[in-house]
Every structure is written in C-alpha cells, then in structure tokens.
Amino acid sequence: MEETETVKTTGYNTHYCVIIPTYNNCKTLQRVIEGVLQHTSNVILVNDGATDATPQILAQYSQLEIINLPENRGKGNALRKGFKHAEGLGYNFAITIDSDGQHFPEDIPVFLNTLQASQNKNIILIGARNMGQADVPKKSSFGNKFSNFWYWFETGIRLTDTQSGFRLYPLKPLGKLNFYTRKFEFEIEVIVKAAWTGTEVRNVPVQISYDADERVSHFRPFKDFTRISILNTWFVIIALFYIKPRDLIRKLKKKGFKRFIVEDFLGNQDSAHKKALSIALGVFIGLSPLWGFHTLVVIFLAIVFKLNKVIAFAFSNVSLPPFIPFVIALSFKAGSLVLGEEFSFSYENLNENFEVIKHLKVYIVGSITLAITAAVTFGLLGFVFLTLFEKKKLQPHG
Structure with missing residues (x-):
C-alpha cells in the first residue's frame, strides 16, 4: 500500500x-x-x-x-x-x-x-x-x-x-x-x-x-438555486427556533451562573457599551408581551444588531415561570397609570381563570411601558457598572 x-x-x-x-x-x-x-x-x-x-x-x-x-x-x-x-x-x-x-x-x-x-x-x-x-x-x-x-x-x-x-x-x-x-x-x-x-x-x-x-x-441556475434557497430558509427557521437557543442554554448550564458572570459578562472582550445594550435588549424582550417567542426574538435581534447573544439571552429570562405573575401584575399597574384607567384584579383571577385577558389593551400598553423602563434602567446601570469595572481593571496594581 x-x-x-x-x-x-x-x-x-x-x-x-x-x-x-x-x-x-x-x-x-x-x-x-x-x-x-x-x-x-x-x-x-x-x-x-x-x-x-x-x-x-x-x-x-x-x-x-x-x-x-x-x-x-x-x-x-x-x-x-x-x-x-x-x-x-x-x-x-x-x-x-x-x-x-x-x-x-x-x-x-x-x-x-x-x-x-x-x-x-x-x-x-x-x-x-x-x-x-x-x-x-x-x-x-x-x-x-x-x-x-x-x-x-x-x-x-x-x-x-x-x-x-x-x-x-x-x-x-x-x-x-x-x-x-x-x-x-x-x-x-x-x-x-x-x-x-x-x-x-x-x-x-x-x-x-x-x-x-x-x-x-x-x-441549473434557477431550479438548483431555488432548491438551495428553500433549504437555507428551512435551516434558518430551525437555527432560530431550536439550534441557537439550544446552544445558549447548554452553554449557560455547563458554565453555571457564577462562571457565566465571570467569563461571559465581566470577562467578555466586548465593550461596556455593547454589553449594556445587550442587557437592555434582553430585559426589554423578556418583559415584552411576546410570550412563547422571547428566545427566538432576542437571539434574532442580537444577531441583527451584532450584540452579545449570550448576555441578551441570559437577561431575557427576567420572565422565568416563577416571576410571570409578578411581571403581569406590574404590567397591568403600568398600563393603568399610562391609560388613566382604573383596574384591579386578584391573584386568584390571574392564576385560575385569567379574567385579566379581558383587559388586553391595558396589559399590552403596560408591558411595553414596563419593558422600556426596565430596559433603560438595567442598561444604564449595566453601563455604569461595567465602565467602572473596566477602569478598575486598567489601573496599575501596586
């Protein structure tokens, strides 16, 4: 041979x-x-x-x-x-x-x-x-x-x-x-x-x-290019709905919260500005009324705007299941204030028969208001903290 x-x-x-x-x-x-x-x-x-x-x-x-x-x-x-x-x-x-x-x-x-x-x-x-x-x-x-x-x-x-x-x-x-x-x-x-x-x-x-x-x-330019385009369209859908969320979740699970903060949040080489925008995007999407699509939307927008996908995804989880009742409650409160409409409900209504769905307008306005307010707040706080952290790293040790 x-x-x-x-x-x-x-x-x-x-x-x-x-x-x-x-x-x-x-x-x-x-x-x-x-x-x-x-x-x-x-x-x-x-x-x-x-x-x-x-x-x-x-x-x-x-x-x-x-x-x-x-x-x-x-x-x-x-x-x-x-x-x-x-x-x-x-x-x-x-x-x-x-x-x-x-x-x-x-x-x-x-x-x-x-x-x-x-x-x-x-x-x-x-x-x-x-x-x-x-x-x-x-x-x-x-x-x-x-x-x-x-x-x-x-x-x-x-x-x-x-x-x-x-x-x-x-x-x-x-x-x-x-x-x-x-x-x-x-x-x-x-x-x-x-x-x-x-x-x-x-x-x-x-x-x-x-x-x-x-x-x-x-x-064959037309037939084969069409076949390839259809295949790529299908792959993009799979990537956005399954592959990218799967990979991010695996990464977060593998590292754990502490290691994620140290390596991907503090240790990441992205600028403080980019990290802060990623935080703001994650919080905004996480509090938005896009239930069931938070992961898909946040990853897609992070890719489009060239932000940090891992940070954006992590902060979009402000609406984890245990927090959902509180997020919805705050959204209705915010909507009532913005629209000037009196609205009250009990947690029994929220958890048992979801009567609040009748007041969808109040909820949507309130959730968007809450999402914008929280995104700006967390984004600014993140920027200040990260800027101070970066300056501290650059200071000579002696």
Missing part, C-alpha cells in the same frame, strides 16, 4: 478513499481518474446514469470500485451512495472530488496533511477556491458569497467557500445523520447538519481551473 493511502496517527486510523461522482463529464473524467490514482488506489467512482462515453472510459479501470446507477438522480444522491459504500468497505474518511476538471488531484495531500495535524478527527475539510481568479464566472462567485453568509447565520461558522465539491468527510459521524436532499443542495445540508451535531468544519486552500471548453456544469 502506498504511504498516502493510510495516514497513521496515535490511536487513530484515518484510512481514506477518494469518491468521484460523475455524470456526462467524458472530456475530463479520464484526466481526473489518472490524477487521483497518482495518490491512492482507493477510489470509488459513482456513475450517476451517464449517457455519454463514460462507460467506455471506466472499462479501462478494473482496479476502481465502480457504482453504476441506472438513471441520473443528482450529485447528492451519488455522494450518499458513495459514502454508504465507503463505510461498508471500512474506510474512516472520504475525499470527494468533482469529475469536471476544476479540481487538482495533486491537492489531495493538503487534506491529508491537515487531517494528520488536527487533534480533532471529527472534522470536515472543504477546499477553498480562489473565487477572485480571472476565469471564475461572476455568478459562481456571487453564489458562493451568498451561501457563505447563510452558512454563518445558521451555524456561526465563517467559511470562505461553502460550495466547493473538493472535500474530506469523516464517514462515521455522517452515518449517524439523516439526509433528505439528493441534488446539489446536499452539499449544504451535510455541512450544516454536521456542524449542528458537533463536527468541526473548516477550509483548506486548493487550486481551481475553469476551462470553458472542457468543463460541463450540470448546475
């Missing part, structure tokens, strides 16, 4: 293969295969129902593992078939490379060297192309920037290239995930879901070639 076929690290076998999905790329397919074989003989080629000279080319390579699909079902489907087959053969990792000639097989060692140097083997490496290169179509560069932005929004991970098909995947972690897409959007689905379940995702630099005479792209 060649030295590059298995990268040995202490206590971990990173036996890998290369998966080549192909569909009607007969002009470049042979060159890609020959290039890959220079680095490893562990090659799985997935013929996604090609109707050109692909079968004749593949007939020359008896040493390859070839999966012939009866009809074209999409790149995502071909990759999923390849992953399943590779895992069944005992491989731990799979490097995927497109057959259209845009990738350079000589960059395979870049992935292997990065994997070997990484302590974390639960990692996806994506080849980062130079999208500013002269021969790269502008629509491809725009599509990549668009995809990078939504990937960051959904996962919090900043990448320079999320669309490159030249990648290294850890097969066992992927085998535990459920995938639903089968076209080009699969390459977005896999890296988002992997990141959500704890897999590290990062870029490595690779070369790129866009030869208009040779390269055949099967990306």
